[in-house]
Amino acid sequence: MTADGVDVAPTLAPTLAPTLAPTFESVPLPLPPGQGGRLSAFVGLTYPRYQALLSETDPERRPSGCAVCASVGGLPAGLALVLWQGEQARLMSVMVPARFRRRGIGRALLVAAAEQARAAGAKILIAQHNSRLKTLEAYSACLDAGGWSPAELLMVREQAPARWADDAALTYARPYARLVRRGYAVRGWAEAGAEGVAQARTLLATGAPAAESVAGAGLPFDPFLTEAEDDPALSVLLYRGPEVCGWIKARWEPPPPDQPPSVVYYHTGWVRPDLARQGWLVMAMIDVSRRQAALAGPDTITAYGTHGRNLAMQGILSDRFGAFAERIDRLYERVLPLMAG
Numbered sequence: 001m002t003a004d005g006v007d008v009a010p011t012l013a014p015t016l017a018p019t020l021a022p023t024f025e026s027v028p029l030p031l032p033p034g035q036g037g038r039l040s041a042f043v044g045l046t047y048p049r050y051q052a053l054l055s056e057t058d059p060e061r062r063p064s065g066c067a068v069c070a071s072v073g074g075l076p077a078g079l080a081l082v083l084w085q086g087e088q089a090r091l092m093s094v095m096v097p098a099r100f101r102r103r104g105i106g107r108a109l110l111v112a113a114a115e116q117a118r119a120a121g122a123k124i125l126i127a128q129h130n131s132r133l134k135t136l137e138a139y140s141a142c143l144d145a146g147g148w149s150p151a152e153l154l155m156v157r158e159q160a161p162a163r164w165a166d167d168a169a170l171t172y173a174r175p176y177a178r179l180v181r182r183g184y185a186v187r188g189w190a191e192a193g194a195e196g197v198a199q200a201r202t203l204l205a206t207g208a209p210a211a212e213s214v215a216g217a218g219l220p221f222d223p224f225l226t227e228a229e230d231d232p233a234l235s236v237l238l239y240r241g242p243e244v245c246g247w248i249k250a251r252w253e254p255p256p257p258d259q260p261p262s263v264v265y266y267h268t269g270w271v272r273p274d275l276a277r278q279g280w281l282v283m284a285m286i287d288v289s290r291r292q293a294a295l296a297g298p299d300t301i302t303a304y305g306t307h308g309r310n311l312a313m314q315g316i317l318s319d320r321f322g323a324f325a326e327r328i329d330r331l332y333e334r335v336l337p338l339m340a341g
Contacts, residue, residue: 020073022105026116027067029083030056042069045079045095048256053081053092065089066120068112070096070105080109082117082125089117089338091127094139106142114146118338125338128154131330143334151332153308158317158325159263163298165289168324176283183241184280186287190232192244199244200224200237203272223247223268234264234292238271238284246271246280248288253303263301264292269313277312282320305331 030053031038039054046054054067063083070078078096082089091113096106117125127148133139140151169176176184187196204222223235229251238246247270253263266288271280289302304321306313308330322328 022070022072022077022100022103022108024108024112025069025071026112027069029053029065029067030059033057039067039069041076042067042079045076045097046081046093049254050081050092052257053083064120065092066113066116068109068116070100070109072100072105078105078109080113082113084117084120084122087121087123089120089122089125091125101138106138107145110142110146114336114338123338125336126333127336128331128333131332143336146336148334148336151334153330154333155305155308155331156314156317156328157303157305157331158321158328159301159303160321160324160326161298162264162289162293162296162300162302164302164321164324164326165286165293166298168286168321169290171323172279172283172286175279176286179279179283183239184283185239186236186248186284187239188233188291189230189235189237189247189249192237196237196244200247203244223249223270226251226268231264233295234288236284236288236291238280240272240275245275246284248281248284250288250292262299263303264296265303265305267305282316285316285321 027039034057036055036057043051043054053065063085065081065083068080068082069076076097077100078094080094081092083092091110094106094109094113096109114125127143129136129139129151189197200223204224223230226249230249231251234250236248237244238248247268248266249268250264250266252261253265255261255263266285269281269284271284285304292300292302304317306317317325
């Protein structure tokens with residue numbers, strides 16, 4: 001039915017809809033009990049990893065936020081998904097179907113999302129985007145027009161099937177052998193036992209790991225902070241002879257709905273400063289991927305990431321792992337200050 005009350009065949013609605021004005025609605029999340037299907041028409045307008053948020057009705061299981069929905073002629077025409085985190089709000093996604101673009105819907109969604117975040121008490125609204133975003137130019141233009149901060153490089157990420165390590169082991173066979181002669185070895189976190197873990201704790205106690213984590217979370221290189229999330233079979237301790245000299249921690253990335261985990265993210269890596277830039281981390285990256293291939297399969301994905309300010313680790317990823325990576329991307333962040341109304 002059109003705005004004039006004239007019935008229109010459903011097959012014609014997409015043709016006529018672009019001539020109608022969009023309407024907007026902000027829906028609080030999580031949804032009230034019994035309304036889990038209220039936003040089902042908009043599920044395809046966010047990333048698979050966030051789709052469950054649009055049907056969640058249990059306030060104990062999901063963070064609170066809102067879905068800003070745009071409709072044109074009764075058709076889903078856009079969605080902005082925002083979550084609250086104390087005095088911060090995060091724009092998880094904003095999408096407009098191709099046939100409804102260039103009508104200002106994206107900008108209107110961003111404005112409405114900011115208004116909802118401000119009303120929830122947030123002081124800033126944070127958005128992140130990938131360098132591989134297909135609509136990056138249009139997305140950036142919307143944020144520029146809305147007064148968002150310039151994009152800041154947050155993280156560099158690379159990934160490849162775990163079998164990359166077989167080729168890398170051949171490429172670096174000679175430097176690998178040299179390190180082995182110097183006492184290089186790795187052991188699985190679960191295999192190292194109490195003595196290995198105690199040595200790692202001693203390294204932390206001496207204050208050696210003073211820089212930021214590879215994951216860029218502003219944390220020290222503390223391998224114990226993420227124990228609950230990490231896979232002890234894929235995480236390793238680095239050794240020089242009998243002494244622990246570093247580590248690499250690994251966790252499985254959450255998979256899309258109804259799919260098994262397939263991506264192992266090596267999020268934290270560190271080696272003693274006196275061994276830095278001598279190949280220890282590079283060889284350990286090869287070894288952890290070989291372990292992954294053996295334990296989880298050669299087609300599972302190895303992923304590495306480092307903070308946008310960690311130039312040393314970026315160099316390792318670019319110069320060593322980059323030659324074998326099948327995907328390289330950069331994660332950027334932009335911030336919108338939310339002034340009190």
